[in-house]
Amino acid sequence: MDKLLILDYGSQTTQLIGRRIREFGVFSEILPGNTQITDELLTGVKGIILSGSPHSVNDADSPEPDHRIFELAAAGLPVLGICYGLQRMTQLHGGSVQASDHREFGRSRIRYNETHPLFAGIPESFVSWMSHGDSIIQAGEGFRVVAESENGIPACLAAPDKNMVGIQFHPEVSHCEHGLEILKNFALNICQARAEWSLDRILDDITEDIRRTTDGKPVLLLISGGVDSTVVAGLLLRALDPELVHLMYIDTGLMRLNETDEVVRTLESLGATHIHVVDARDRFLNPLEGVSDPEEKRRIIGDAFIEIQQHEVTARGIPEHAFLAQGTLYTDLIESGKGVGKHAAVIKSHHNVGSPLVIEKREAGLVIEPLASLYKDEVRAIGTKIGISDAVVHRHPFPGPGLAIRIPGQITREKIAILQQADDIYIRELKARGLYDEIWQAFAVLLPVRSVGVAGDAREYGYVLALRAIISRDGMTADVYPMPWDHLLEISARITNQVRQVGRVVYDVSSKPPATIEWE
Structure with a gap:
């Protein structure tokens, strides 16, 4: 070829x-x-x-x-x-x-x-x-x-x-x-090169690689509910006997509103037979108390993921020699300085490529990353091809560390609950207004500042919430989505009316570069 x-x-x-x-x-x-x-x-x-x-x-x-x-x-x-x-x-x-x-x-x-x-x-x-x-x-x-x-x-x-x-x-x-x-x-x-490459070819190669690498051994996938890990789940279930595929969803307490129920429904629709739901909220949130540094947050979360996985593997009877599958994309690798060459600059760490425990698994040859050479648009296309619903395939990206990196500064359970409510309103409003599919990624960020406001005749100090919406093709560069002004005003009012702790809403107009898509 x-x-x-x-x-x-x-x-x-x-x-x-x-x-x-x-x-x-x-x-x-x-x-x-x-x-x-x-x-x-x-x-x-x-x-x-x-x-x-x-x-x-x-x-x-x-x-x-x-x-x-x-x-x-x-x-x-x-x-x-x-x-x-x-x-x-x-x-x-x-x-x-x-x-x-x-x-x-x-x-x-x-x-x-x-x-x-x-x-x-x-x-x-x-x-x-x-x-x-x-x-x-x-x-x-x-x-x-x-x-x-x-x-x-x-x-x-x-x-x-x-x-x-x-x-x-x-x-x-x-x-x-x-x-x-x-x-x-x-x-x-x-170059006079012939066009002989296709999505079918990619899918066939990934399927064969999963079968050859795992060689009849069980596979464990830590699934977040996002596009990437869900597509990996679909690929594993397509390539292997479902009895060999263990799908573990770890509720970190840093997920979107009602995430757990949605994840279970999706996995059941894919034909999964081993779905392990782990309530690990305290095991994530307690070590994060008082931590403000974003890289330290990522390290704590990354290590907790693997530590909990190792504990749960034994507790739930999953074979210890099981492969660990991850939904890593190539954008994750290159932004972590682990691209193909040896001269990539590190922009940020990722819990699924930077944790010492993951590196240990990798050195043992027990990590498979079926999407590691692909970009988001390819992943979405493969998801559609293997029968995953459009609602999941076209879901906006969600970071591995979850809401932890959308709450700059210290994390509290109160802040998480506020952000979950506000972000849910934001996303539901975008969908209701026909804007969601025009946007690559949209989310809310709860800032570590309070601003004076007026509720009725009383002065209140409420949190400042930043709304982010960007357009991109691949996540490597991004422009600000030109949110229609009337929609922005109405969404802002909806959030401040329904989430009392939020007193002010701002819209992030920074492109990538110089900014990154996420705030941390």
Whole structure:
């Protein structure tokens, strides 16, 4: 099968490149950026992409590719450099890359000044998505500037005789105009790769991998009720004898309102025979008392999950040698600094990849993560394909640590109850108003401040509640959802009227980047 090879230098969006390429049917494989390029590795490869990176090419320890790549390019194998990938190509071919006084982050209009197959069918001026502090000062030998940004900074360089082209912007992120077309032009037109990859192929591979890895042994899945873990449950029940599948729902006390009942109904509809509901509210909430640091919250919750799981495995008669399945997505891995390459920057820890106990299980070969190479939109598509209801498949993402990271500062049971009520009203209102499916993720955050207000003739100090709603394609970048003003006013009034402890409502208008989607 034809494929494109993507070398990862630690960019937070490297996996998106592969995801976008698979989107139009071409198989892609991501490897660490310093991988030695062997003949065996090149089987079926029609082109190579060098990803971005949090590093500067001028850093002493910055990663670089096997130089054989450029020999292969000269021999006819197309190479595309993206951001850092372009800068590294430039430097290795005698050009100059330096820190710029005018850094470019976010939207930037570019214009190409000569035709190139990469821009076939694309307007000569369009809005790109930049993320770089260094800029190319002098092109490498054999390269010429094809496009510039609105700031006069090189945005695309090409060396036709060397079969290399590079772009300073990120076509893989959803906010880059014509980004998918640019990648498609490279894969299908320049590389001449055949579109042979499909969702059916992904599903078949995952199913076979589950069967081969577990080899008749039981599997335990800690299920949260969200899209990811529910799809994993469906995949396990599809691939294995249901008697081998143990689905454990741990009520942390940090879940959404009425979550437990909804989870049980969903699992029963999937044909599960072993559903273990664990009331562990005190075992989570007691250690969290007085804790404000978000990373410490995540650590406590992550360790508690595994400790409780180990205890409950014995108490409930689940075999100790059972595999532990998790609904980890690749966005979880790369934001935890555990992407394909060794140069990813850590943004935040995740309880399902960062806990020492999980690492211990992983080293023992007892962790399976069927979704670890997939993004949310792929997971939703697979969920639909295996028969999970739309109400579950299109449910907004919910973080593993639950409401703990939506209550900045110290957590109390009173705050949890307030947030559960307010968030439930918010989500129900979005659904009733036909807005829910337009939004990637919506939730409420209970802030650690009180604000003066008036209730009747009395002064009261109520909590401040922040509403968050974002639009995204993959969760790696996000824009604020332009909530219609009348809806926002009415939802705010509904919350303050029904949740007496909330005295003020604000709307979060921060995009990602620079903010993250969650507050902690």
